[in-house]
Amino acid sequence: MSGTSATPAPEPVTALHLGSGEPLLLLHGVLLSPHCWEQTATLLAARCEVFAPALGGHWGGPGFPDGRYSATTLADRVEAQLDDMGWRTCHIVGNSLGGWVGFELARRGRARTLTAIAPAGGWKTPSITQIRAAAKIAPMIPITEILRQLGGYPVENRLVRWVMARLLTKNPHAVSRADISAVVLAALHCPALPALTADTLRGPSLANMSDLTTPVRVILADSDRVLPAYAHGRRFLRELPGSADRIMLNRAGHVPMLEDPERIANLVAEHIYASRDHLRAV
Incomplete structure (x- = not known):
């Protein structure tokens, strides 16, 4: 992340699509974009056909004319994309908001397996945990609006990165300058943020997960500063079926594929192939 020379600013990406093999959908979190999956997607493309779209209202993604952004409407859009690709079902990996969307798609029968990394939506409605989640996101609305007025300064500023x-x-320090620059740019171009923040406060959370038949692996991070595992992981640990994998990543944050893409790729591939071959993942 250090260095004084300017690097070309990343361009928005509507979707990453690479590799061949088992169909694999990667879903990013709020304020992010497909850029956050680039290294992990490249590793997984050796075994899978990987598709990582930009979610609606995010950098590179489609805008919704009515401004109704929620986990449900984002899932509607992704499901339409799967239909266009001819993917009746696929393996799904989602981080944060993408994990929430992944659960929505699994409930619709679109997931062969689901890997949820630091997933959002695991709060009861209403609850203190729900309010805390919205409180973490809400300050980003004015901050990103102010930074957006500064042109390229936030991307070039070492402190912001x-x-x-x-x-x-x-x-x-494990995150490359290119990767964090893409994160900053994505955060500055996320018109869905106000609506998603409001939806976190007033909308329903995830439906009961105890009856899910999709093989699920939930991965929580011990150093998650956005959705701390001790609060936001409880419902997943308690409510998912006994057959679901529950993994706590040591020394990892909310978006672990940025700092350790190989580790995440291995955990995803292990779950896909253990489930495909009817083996219990360890």
Whole structure:
């Protein structure tokens, strides 16, 4: 992340699509974009056909004319994309908001397996945990609006990049400058943020997960500064079927694929192939 020379600013990406094999859908979190999956997607493309779209209202993604952004409407859009690709079902991996969308798609029968990494939506409605989740996101609305007025300054500013990397990871220095620059740009171009924040407060959370038949692996991070595992992981640990994998990542933050893409790729591939071959993942 250090260095004084300017690097070309990343361009928005509507979707990553690479590799061949088992169909695999990667879903990013709020304020992010497909860029956060690039390294992990490249590793997984050796075994899978990987598709990582930009979610609606996010950098590179489609805008919704009515402005109704929620986990449900985002899932509607992704489901339409799967239909266009001819993917009746696929393996799904979602981080944060993407994990919430992944659960919505699994409930619709679209998931062969689901890997949820630091998933959102695991609060009761209403609850203190729900309010805390919205309180974490809400300050980003005025902050991103102010930074957006500064042009390219936030992307080139070392402090801004470090603060963003520290929020999302345990080890900011493990994140490349290109990756964190893409994160900053995505955060500055997310018109869905106000609606998603409001939906967190007033909308329903995830439906009961105890009856899910999809093989699920939930991965929580011990150093998650956005959705701390001790509060936001409880419902997943308690409510998912006994057959679901529950993993706690040590020394990892909210978006672990930024700091350790190989580790995440291995955990995803292990779950896909253990489930495909009817083996219990360890």
